[in-house]
Amino acid sequence: MNGRGMSNAKSKNSNKHSSKSIILNSKLFFALLVLQLLNLLTLVTQFHWLYILFASIALATQFVVHVKAMRQALLNASINQTSCYYSAPSILPSWAILLLAIAGSVAIAIAGRELGLLLSMIHLLCFAYSLKVFEITKRKDLYQVVVLGVFVATSSLIFVQSIYFSLAVIVLVFANFIILLRFFAPSMLLLTQIKLLIKLSLYAIPFAVVLFVAFPKLSPLWQVPKAKAAKVGLSDQVKIGDIAQLALSNELAFRVSFENSSPAHAQLYWRALVLDDFDGITWQQAAQSNRLRQQQGNNLAHLSNASNVENIVLRGEGIAYQVIAEPSFQSWLFALDFATSEQANIGQRSDFALFYHGIISQTISYQVTSYPETILAPELTPSMRSLNLSLNSQSNPKLTAKAQQLRQRYSDDRALINQLLTDFNQNNYYYTLQPPSIQNNSLDEFYFQTRAGFCEHYASAFTYLMRAAGIPSRMVVGYLGGEFNPNGNYLSVYQRNAHAWTEVWLPEQGWQRVDPTAAVDPERVERGFSSDLMQQYADLSSGMFSMQPLKTMQWYKQLKMQIEAIDYQWTRWVIGYTGQKQSQLMKQLLTRLTQGKVMEYFLLCLASVVLLIIAYKVSAVRGKKHHEIKQLYLKTLALMSQHNVVKEHAMTGEKFTAFIGENRPELLVDFAVISDCFQKYSYQNSSDEHNKSSLNHDLSILKYHYRRLRWHLWLAKLGIK
């Protein structure tokens, strides 16, 4: 409830100092309003419509009031035409603001259930910000407004972290400081101020980068409310038609960069989750296996774990890659089979899918090594077997019959599967984004009558047939392929790449991937979208986007790719710069330092240290010479005071010289030289360079005069003239 506290504190202040408030330039007030608008705009998609209404009314009111106040001030002081000064007009009395603050806080508390904790807190923050601008009576209020503004702008980064948005927010954060600059240097031109601010911010970059790269990345210190949003992408309950729906979405799902060359398109089956329970309509994760998953939920996806587990036989070489997943507000991750990851926040299910400990509410990056030749589960436990054979046989009696018929014909599982795939390929099955509607999600109807469907139709029917034929099988959903961006050398996988396929279990070979879609529309698997599908896709989306002709233009594609590539690098190196990567980088640096070139680095360091010491000494010596002259001067004064020629504190050097001239003329010559030289050096501009030799020369002369002075003094003391 910091919003309420803040506004309370505010009103107290204003009561105390209501009599006098700071007088500010009108431009400053308008800068405040503009920046408030911009700061709030960064979060506009997150706001409740009521708050948007409130904030815009508040802003509009302030704008009108300030325009009036400025006109008034201009009338009063007609001399200065360009800018005028006035104290902030009090738009609302402080009791009204207090009342508003309390009412607003209560409203936010009530709306809290709907908004969620994070959004409620952000609403409170922004609400306090909106109210704060009503009361600018002291300099402290300006400070608070700036800090609040920076905080509001920054908090928008919780929701979006793409490069352009991030850069815009960073620029905006620094722009907030213009308010303070305007306050402290109102006479400076706005352009100069902007230039100065840009200069200072640019100076700030190198050290920030060093900090970012080198300062240890900490793991979260405590739980924070995460951003909540509608789930995006695949869901854990797939009905027929769901994936076809998803295939219309152009949203980015995740991006991958392979360390070496990327595998062929047809190998890029990104496993997201395994659905093994079919109730006749919906595929979902079985409750039974869910429990099993939860028990094993803490299993990390480490390679060492994988090699210990009995149901995996690791084979072949690993493919290493980095995945950057967009926020899906779900927990599953995407990887090729069989995936291992050394990251602590990534787990692996018993069905070999990776998952994230928590909800992916912002872009995350993870490192995976996959072993595609691995045999998954050479042995199947009886419970798993029965789970993957269970069938609600009433739902599709025709398919069941077909499967049993096939089973009688082919005793070999492989042969049976091949026969089914050949059927798909040759019996006029049609792969389409717009399948004709089928009654009750009946697979029978699809398989025997409509014969047109999207991947989940085929996968669904195929899995059903397998189970009916007594071959353990399950549906896997995920993504297929991706679009390669040559500018950034990475693969983008969009929601439209969503795919469903089947996994069948064969003795000795374990779980095998079978994609019936490949039999129907091989192009889809080989290259992504077949030309046929592309046409459909264009037809479907042209209604929604009038930009379609633009999208087909080559330069537009190029530009888009370039922009996306930049965003990808940003995501990879800035957003995806995890603690793990940091330690890797440091290790690399260290090994590079220790490899062979140790001597060179050592010599380099030594040389720079020596140079630094020399530079320091040179400057110290120069300073010291100055110092010596001063020392000598002070010594002279001390000596003279011993002989009762005291320089009073109030006397300047010149006065004292004159004093000596009157009283002890025999000392005058020597003292005048010392005093003059001291004055010359102590009041000399430090930027004036003077060579060392002249300084040394002066010093030796001074020493000579000092000795003479001492001699004279002794003589005087002994009474010798």
Place this chain on the structure above:
Amino acid sequence: MTNKAKKSAFSALITPLQAFINKRVNVWLSRRIPQGALQQINYRNIFIMPTRFGACFVLFMLLLFLLGTNYQNNVIILLSYLLVSFFIVVLHHSFFNLAGLQFHASHSLQGFVGSSLYFPLVVRSKKNRFSIRFSFEQSANIASNKSHNTERESKLLGVTFEQLVVGENQVRVPYQVEKRGHYPLGRMLIISEYGFGLFKTWTRLDFAQHITAYPKPIAFAWSELGQHASSEALNDNVASYQDSFQSGQDEFHQLRHYQLGEPFSRVAWKQVARGQGWLTKQYQQALSAKLQLDLEHLPAGNIEQRLSWLSYVIKDCNEQQIAFSLKLPNQSIEYQHSAQHTLKCLAALAYY
């Protein structure tokens, strides 16, 4: 009661400690920034500290860092680093706003206690500088003494320059004269929060200049002496004493009730006309016809009071262009009338 006792014990402990620390600081300062009429400020004599806002800003950056860490949000973490870095850059920027300024102060100050003076200072700069405030350290004392209108007082006692231009700037720093005497002006505080209010940059310079503070001119309140006449009449006294000095007449002394046999020329007709009764002007028989001001001959009062009366008379005489001589126990100044003479006399009072 106990609380009060504790408080007093506490303050008894604290005050000497504070005094001690102040003394040490001053000694250190006089070594660190020696006095001089011409000064240039650089890294050796500029102090810089975060303001309260600066300290809060550090906390705010920490908050952002925690936010970024807890959300594992690298962009927020990056932003917090950028702000940290910006903070450090602003530190330098604030420093350079003061560094390199040259000051030249060649004038001492003279003035009456209680008056506000302006100390002229020439500030030379090679670039534009912003939001610099000049004030004498005494302002802090005054502000703490008169806690009622602290801020107003300190506002009066400093001068803030929104911008110092390239070249020479004439700065007039207000100075409130507090006590009589001849003493050093003390250190001048030159402070700026320019930049973003994150840092205060300051220096305390001693320009080795003195102030000669003349006693506060106070009109002699004759009524305090318990003279016979009514107070209104006595007010007129002053006027008549002024009249009487026009041509080197005898020194006017007092008004007395008319006594039979006194010459009519001495009657104070003004008072008679007002119906205040018959009064006569009494003149002292001065040794010469010249006005001599003598501390010893003043009515009883403490020394400061008497000096103040003298100060008033001298000031008055200067305005009326009346010649006078001044006699103090330790010195005497001859009969004359000129601006220098007046200043000399006032200085004698200040030094006394």
